[in-house]
Amino acid sequence: MSKKSDFKNYKKEIMDAAHNDRLRLALSRAIKSFRGNVKKALEKYPGTVDMAEEVIEIKQKAIPRMEELAEQAIREIEENKGKGYIARTADEALDIISDLTGSGKLIVKGKTMTGEEIGLREHLEEIGNEVYETDLGEFILQKLGSRPMHILSPSIHVPREDVAELFSRVIGKDIKPEADIAELVAAAREFLREKFFQADIGISGANVVAAETGTLFIIENEGNIRLATGAPPVHIALVGMEKLVPTLADAYKVSEVTWRYANYTVPSYVSLISGPSKTGDIEKVTTYGAHGPKEFHVIFLDGGRTELAKYPKLQQALYCLRCGGCLYECPVFAVTAGNFGDKYFTGIGAVWAAVVNKDPEKAASIAYTCLTCGRCKERCPVKIDVPEMIIELRKSLAEGE
Amino acid sequence: MEKDLVPPGLTFLADNIISTQNILGIDKEQSARWAQHLNLPRQAETAFFAGCGYQFSGQLEALMSLIRQMDKSVIGAELPMRFARFQKKLGINLPGMYSKVLSRGSTAEVPPLEAAIKVLRKLGIEPGYLAEEEPCCGAPLYQAGLHRKFTENARQAYKKLKSAGVRQVISIVPYCTNALQRLFPQFIKDYDLEVKHFLEIVSEDLSSYELRFPREVKVTYHDPCQMVRYLSLVDEPRRILRAIKGIELVEPEWTKEKWSTCCGGGGGFEAVFPELSQVLAVNRTSELLETGAEIIVTHCPGCVMQLKNGLRELKVEGVEVLDIAQVIDMAMEK
Numbered sequence: 001m002s003k004k005s006d007f008k009n010y011k012k013e014i015m016d017a018a019h020n021d022r023l024r025l026a027l028s029r030a031i032k033s034f035r036g037n038v039k040k041a042l043e044k045y046p047g048t049v050d051m052a053e054e055v056i057e058i059k060q061k062a063i064p065r066m067e068e069l070a071e072q073a074i075r076e077i078e079e080n081k082g083k084g085y086i087a088r089t090a091d092e093a094l095d096i097i098s099d100l101t102g103s104g105k106l107i108v109k110g111k112t113m114t115g116e117e118i119g120l121r122e123h124l125e126e127i128g129n130e131v132y133e134t135d136l137g138e139f140i141l142q143k144l145g146s147r148p149m150h151i152l153s154p155s156i157h158v159p160r161e162d163v164a165e166l167f168s169r170v171i172g173k174d175i176k177p178e179a180d181i182a183e184l185v186a187a188a189r190e191f192l193r194e195k196f197f198q199a200d201i202g203i204s205g206a207n208v209v210a211a212e213t214g215t216l217f218i219i220e221n222e223g224n225i226r227l228a229t230g231a232p233p234v235h236i237a238l239v240g241m242e243k244l245v246p247t248l249a250d251a252y253k254v255s256e257v258t259w260r261y262a263n264y265t266v267p268s269y270v271s272l273i274s275g276p277s278k279t280g281d282i283e284k285v286t287t288y289g290a291h292g293p294k295e296f297h298v299i300f301l302d303g304g305r306t307e308l309a310k311y312p313k314l315q316q317a318l319y320c321l322r323c324g325g326c327l328y329e330c331p332v333f334a335v336t337a338g339n340f341g342d343k344y345f346t347g348i349g350a351v352w353a354a355v356v357n358k359d360p361e362k363a364a365s366i367a368y369t370c371l372t373c374g375r376c377k378e379r380c381p382v383k384i385d386v387p388e389m390i391i392e393l394r395k396s397l398a399e400g401e
Numbered sequence: 402m403e404k405d406l407v408p409p410g411l412t413f414l415a416d417n418i419i420s421t422q423n424i425l426g427i428d429k430e431q432s433a434r435w436a437q438h439l440n441l442p443r444q445a446e447t448a449f450f451a452g453c454g455y456q457f458s459g460q461l462e463a464l465m466s467l468i469r470q471m472d473k474s475v476i477g478a479e480l481p482m483r484f485a486r487f488q489k490k491l492g493i494n495l496p497g498m499y500s501k502v503l504s505r506g507s508t509a510e511v512p513p514l515e516a517a518i519k520v521l522r523k524l525g526i527e528p529g530y531l532a533e534e535e536p537c538c539g540a541p542l543y544q545a546g547l548h549r550k551f552t553e554n555a556r557q558a559y560k561k562l563k564s565a566g567v568r569q570v571i572s573i574v575p576y577c578t579n580a581l582q583r584l585f586p587q588f589i590k591d592y593d594l595e596v597k598h599f600l601e602i603v604s605e606d607l608s609s610y611e612l613r614f615p616r617e618v619k620v621t622y623h624d625p626c627q628m629v630r631y632l633s634l635v636d637e638p639r640r641i642l643r644a645i646k647g648i649e650l651v652e653p654e655w656t657k658e659k660w661s662t663c664c665g666g667g668g669g670f671e672a673v674f675p676e677l678s679q680v681l682a683v684n685r686t687s688e689l690l691e692t693g694a695e696i697i698v699t700h701c702p703g704c705v706m707q708l709k710n711g712l713r714e715l716k717v718e719g720v721e722v723l724d725i726a727q728v729i730d731m732a733m734e735k
Contacts, residue, residue, distance in 0.1 A: 335681070371626070371667070391546065
């Protein structure tokens with residue numbers, strides 16, 4: 001019986017979103033500008049399309065070797081005096097991280113979908129830490145007590161007037177509803193600035209990891225990740241295993257394709273992090289913790305990924321670069337945002353719900369919301385065939401394994 | 402036995418296909434009424450495959466409007482569909498009963514099908530039509546993930562077509578075409594039907610005709626998902642529309658060809674999310690209206706129904722939705 005009522009609730013959420021005119025307006029504006037930006041970015045750098053083909057090959061080779069690449073990356077990270085870990089499950093990842101943080105700490109966090117996947121912030125708060133999301137969108141959502149509605153623009157559904165009202169309340173500064181966006185951004189900057197420098201720990205994810213050097217590639221525009229991973233004495237990174245590729249050259253290609261299809265000609269910042277901060281400037285003695293973190297920990301999360309890699313038609317979900325392009329092409333997402341999804345959104349979200357989170361009811365709700373119209377596939381830099389995955393998933397949901 | 406994870410909208414369609422060989426679960430006599438005056442031969446090597454979507458377009462439209470009203474109400478669309486299934490288990494054929502009610506108001510005419518036959522005849526092609534014996538392609542079963550049932554249905558459908566002496570199929574519904582052309586060979590050994598879409602045939606043969614639309618109009622074309630992203634029939638409709646004098650083809654800048662936006666129907670989505678499907682229909686219709694077109698041309702019974710509904714919801718007057726078969730037929734007259 002609960003199954004039916006779950007579907008009913010889900011459908012209600014979807015329909016509430018679909019009837020929300022403000023959400024629709026925010027999304028239609030975002031879709032329009034995203035499409036225009038991607039077009040411009042690809043016209044200016046036409047080589048990206050061929051590079052995306054190379055990225056498909058890189059992913060095809062890397063995904064079946066995830067564990068081996070994780071072990072290699074850990075060896076390299078430890079060679080650089082960092083620490084590397086493999087977490088088999090979400091709980092294991094949370095345990096590793098909470099052992100590192102303990103309680104009573106001030107933690108600044110960059111946006112990480114993998115963190116969202118395992119409920120990292122909530123967990124760290126529960127065990128008695130003060131955690132600040134530093135990505136502007138995530139910060140807004142944290143303070144609203146809401147969840148992300150898009151993988152790149154998590155607060156895509158919140159209009160500026162609502163942000164002004166929220167900031168007045170939580171930052172304690174009088175911000176008028178008609179305040180311009182620059183004023184809102186400045187208020188968040190001012191509020192978070194001191195947190196970066198007071199924080200005991202900074203947490204981030206990573207977009208790509210080069211196994212041969214253990215280097216994390218982190219793409220961003222705001223600069224919050226530079227501060228969160230640079231200012232505190234400890235940096236903890238949580239990375240899904242599917243982000244590993246063999247070489248630095250591979251990682252570079254994956255990064256460039258990711259940001260281009262994420263509608264940027266070039267992002268403001270790409271951080272490459274391979275170990276803790278160090279200096280040899282005094283008598284050539286290597287000393288750790290110069291200006292950056294003294295400790296550097298990287299947790300590679302399996303959490304169902306190696307199992308997903310075994311499904312012939314579904315494993316392509318692991319190729320996803322999280323550029324977010326497909327979401328802007330999905331006609332259902334255009335009216336519901338992230339309500340059409342779970343930890344991850346739209347069709348790919350159904351695959352994650354089924355295989356990674358082992359939640360067949362949720363997976364079915366999402367899978368049967370997909371139109372299988374296939375426009376997402378046209379946009380996808382690595383040509384993930386979402387309709388094919390959805391039909392395959394429906395088959396196993398409807399007929400059993 | 403399938404688990405209870407398939408939404409009721411889809412199990413409703415699936416049950417109907419299995420029991421009556423059509424998605425609505427209504428008696429097959431109704432399916433062939435559109436062709437009665439056309440005197441199409443029942444036996445022929447080349448068969449015209451009309452498909453549920455077109456054959457029952459009148460009933461489908463009436464049923465969808467009913468389901469949408471329920472979906473918007475506190476009842477929701479699930480309960481009545483579950484109820485219909487339950488009734489059937491008890492031996493009461495509810496769909497059969499409501500189909501009589503639905504068909505009372507609807508006419509027997511299906512303009513896109515009649516137009517398609519007229520166009521084929523003008524091109525010298527005289528296809529057969531299996532009428533009430535035409536099997537259902539079962540595409541909604543495949544979409545629902547019920548692949549065992551789809552396979553079983555596909556084999557029976559194939560047998561039926563073969564035993565009627567069919568060698569070539571001219572298919573018109575995009576979903577049926579995809580099923581007959583691309584899915585059946587994956588499930589049936591030694592499948593040997595030659596399946597072509599209506600537009601593939603027509604676009605080759607039309608070049609020698611002078612085509613003129615009865616009036617000067619701005620026309621936009623909506624690519625159905627199955628046509629554009631599954632069957633890759635992108636240039637054919639455009640070539641045809643551009644060849645027709647009197648028609649000016651105007652298209653949405655960002656959402657044409659492979660970027661076409663789904664109308665929100667098809668694949669059974671409209672049966673699971675009737676109300677959301679309407680929201681999507683309105684969105685797609687709005688995109689197409691921005692072109693300033695007076696006629697929205699498309700080529701799928703689902704899209705036709707959805708876009709008509711979009712126009713109604715938007716209260717737009719002076720714009721109509723036509724199937725491309727009708728447009729070609731109109732352009733060949735005189």
